[in-house]
Amino acid sequence: MDRSLYLAYRPQTFAEVVEQEHVSRTLSNAIETDRLAHAYLFCGPRGTGKTSTARILAKALNCEKGPTPNPCGECDNCVRIRNGSTMDVVELDAASNRGIDEIRKLRENVQYAPAEGRYKFYIVDEAHQITKDAFNALLKTLEEPPPYVVFVLATTEPDRLPATILSRCQRFDFKRLSSEKLAAHLTKVAASEGVDIDDAAVRTIARAADGAARDGLTILEQMMSFSEGRITQEDVVSVLGFTEMDVLCALSRAVIDGDSVAIVDVVDRVVETGRDLHQLLKDLAGHFRDLLVLSLGADSAELKALAPEARAIMTEQAKSLDRARGVRLIDVISQAQGDLRWNPQHRLVVELALLKAAECLPTAAPAAPAARAAAAPPRPAPSPAPARPAPATRPESTPPRAEAPRRTPAAQATPRPATAPEPAAPSTEVEHEPVASPGEVDVATVKDRWPEALAAVKRQSVPVHALLVDSMPLAVAGDVIVLGFSHQFHRDHCAEPQNRALVESVIRPLFGALRIDCQRAAEWTANALAHDDGGSDEEGDSAAADPDPDAFIRQVVDMFGGTILDQSLT
Ligand SMILES: [Zn+2]
Numbered sequence: 001m002d003r004s005l006y007l008a009y010r011p012q013t014f015a016e017v018v019e020q021e022h023v024s025r026t027l028s029n030a031i032e033t034d035r036l037a038h039a040y041l042f043c044g045p046r047g048t049g050k051t052s053t054a055r056i057l058a059k060a061l062n063c064e065k066g067p068t069p070n071p072c073g074e075c076d077n078c079v080r081i082r083n084g085s086t087m088d089v090v091e092l093d094a095a096s097n098r099g100i101d102e103i104r105k106l107r108e109n110v111q112y113a114p115a116e117g118r119y120k121f122y123i124v125d126e127a128h129q130i131t132k133d134a135f136n137a138l139l140k141t142l143e144e145p146p147p148y149v150v151f152v153l154a155t156t157e158p159d160r161l162p163a164t165i166l167s168r169c170q171r172f173d174f175k176r177l178s179s180e181k182l183a184a185h186l187t188k189v190a191a192s193e194g195v196d197i198d199d200a201a202v203r204t205i206a207r208a209a210d211g212a213a214r215d216g217l218t219i220l221e222q223m224m225s226f227s228e229g230r231i232t233q234e235d236v237v238s239v240l241g242f243t244e245m246d247v248l249c250a251l252s253r254a255v256i257d258g259d260s261v262a263i264v265d266v267v268d269r270v271v272e273t274g275r276d277l278h279q280l281l282k283d284l285a286g287h288f289r290d291l292l293v294l295s296l297g298a299d300s301a302e303l304k305a306l307a308p309e310a311r312a313i314m315t316e317q318a319k320s321l322d323r324a325r326g327v328r329l330i331d332v333i334s335q336a337q338g339d340l341r342w343n344p345q346h347r348l349v350v351e352l353a354l355l356k357a358a359e360c361l362p363t364a365a366p367a368a369p370a371a372r373a374a375a376a377p378p379r380p381a382p383s384p385a386p387a388r389p390a391p392a393t394r395p396e397s398t399p400p401r402a403e404a405p406r407r408t409p410a411a412q413a414t415p416r417p418a419t420a421p422e423p424a425a426p427s428t429e430v431e432h433e434p435v436a437s438p439g440e441v442d443v444a445t446v447k448d449r450w451p452e453a454l455a456a457v458k459r460q461s462v463p464v465h466a467l468l469v470d471s472m473p474l475a476v477a478g479d480v481i482v483l484g485f486s487h488q489f490h491r492d493h494c495a496e497p498q499n500r501a502l503v504e505s506v507i508r509p510l511f512g513a514l515r516i517d518c519q520r521a522a523e524w525t526a527n528a529l530a531h532d533d534g535g536s537d538e539e540g541d542s543a544a545a546d547p548d549p550d551a552f553i554r555q556v557v558d559m560f561g562g563t564i565l566d567q568s569l570t
Pocket residue numbers: 062063064065071072073074075076077078
């Protein structure tokens with residue numbers, strides 16, 4: 001094999017472009033009726049044929065027997081375009097040539113008539129990467145292009161192009177290839193290469209390629225050099241390690257189960273493969289969106305394109321989601337996407353986001369060991385606030401506690417009713433009924449009614465409310481609500497006696513006589529993880545992978561400049 005499969009099997013005619021018939025048909029009609037645009041925008045996921053289609057369009061217009069929707073592929077112009085040796089087709093990768101200078105050069109070049117064919121083509125790949133100034137320079141050319149110029153802007157992210165550019169382009173949306181179409185394509189390529197491959201192996205490659213023909217061919221090529229003789233499903237899995245869909249489903253499973261050990265474990269595997277965590281979060285947001293759509297009993301084009309196995313798994317997972325929780329999950333993930341921009345600790349941001357996402361969901365009963373880890377309060381951490389005695393109003397009827405007090409409430413948490421009411425709209429007129437006596441309220445109830453608490457605090461003090469919105473209730477331990485803050489500054493100020501007193505006076509009528517314990521969410525969560533490590537394990541699943549919580553805690557400590565309390569961890 002002297003060149004890559006991707007290049008060898010690059011489509012050379014509109015008919016050969018897989019699954020983009022809507023694009024091919026419209027372009028063919030435009031050529032036949034001589035209604036060409038001077039600027040096209042090709043949008044869609046990577047590896048779906050955008051630049052290949054642009055080159056086919058160039059051949060169709062410059063073929064010596066054309067313009068024709070079916071270029072001959074044999075004349076000098078067709079051959080030169082296929083070889084990339086023509087001066088009439090200029091390909092610019094905006095990822096590396098994104099500045100004003102490149103666009104100025106392009107504008108000068110545009111003035112010269114085509115050297116060989118009828119038209120001059122400018123194919124700008126990854127067009128969303130062009131800088132603002134360069135876009136402005138390009139705009140002038142797009143407004144009054146010479147009659148012999150055709151622009152094709154290709155992009156995976158059309159939303160990032162300025163509206164002024166978008167409005168001057170005829171837009172085509174390229175579809176992600178369905179697994180079946182891609183599998184059929186790979187089977188055809190394998191056959192013409194004389195490669196023996198299992199159907200199951202082809203399907204796994206197609207699924208791993210996630211709708212991108214280029215990726216599918218690259219994996220197939222990898223498999224061809226890996227396997228001697230027939231390529232089997234086992235070969236593919238052993239080379240890939242795991243597929244994209246498997247990762248997303250494993251993460252959503254772990255989040256839905258509240259399985260923090262599994263979350264850390266899967267993120268670990270992802271990091272090991274060098275995968276981009278920005279992309280992972282983006283994919284996860286899309287994945288949770290798909291789950292939400294499924295949980296609502298709806299459908300979408302993306303879901304229809306899923307492999308049946310993946311769809312079955314996701315449908316099963318979607319049963320554990322409802323609208324409110326699905327929206328909260330997506331919200332947590334999008335916040336983390338924002339955090340990645342300023343926080344260099346990408347792995348930690350992703351792990352915390354997923355642990356936080358798991359907190360959004362009630363843990364299913366009976367809880368898995370890891371689910372308990374997420375719910376269990378951590379070792380006591382030093383707090384700047386002076387310890388205060390329990391309020392005198394504590395009822396005598398508090399049930400006796402079998403374990404250490406800080407662990408008990410989570411274990412005793414009463415199950416939530418299946419139809420938990422939506423939090424009431426904040427209103428000054430509302431008389432709040434305490435939901436429970438201290439020691440009886442559970443964290444799910446506190447979370448459910450937390451918007452009420454926030455609204456009540458806001459009515460009393462906007463500054464304290466501003467501190468409090470950075471937090472979320474993490475646990476209830478005895479008569480104490482543990483509040484996790486994202487930022488140290490907010491935590492410290494909320495923990496000041498007068499602010500804490502204000503918050504407590506507001507939550508008392510809501511949740512009974514309770515105090516608050518202000519914590520950093522990151523430290524608390526890490527402590528909760530460490531707390532569970534080496535603890536009793538009823539499931540006895542010793543085969544589970546060890547996520548190395550020590551490394552996790554060290555990262556937390558590095559990030560926040562804290563100290564590790566338990567010497568055994570160092
Ligand atoms: Zn030709």
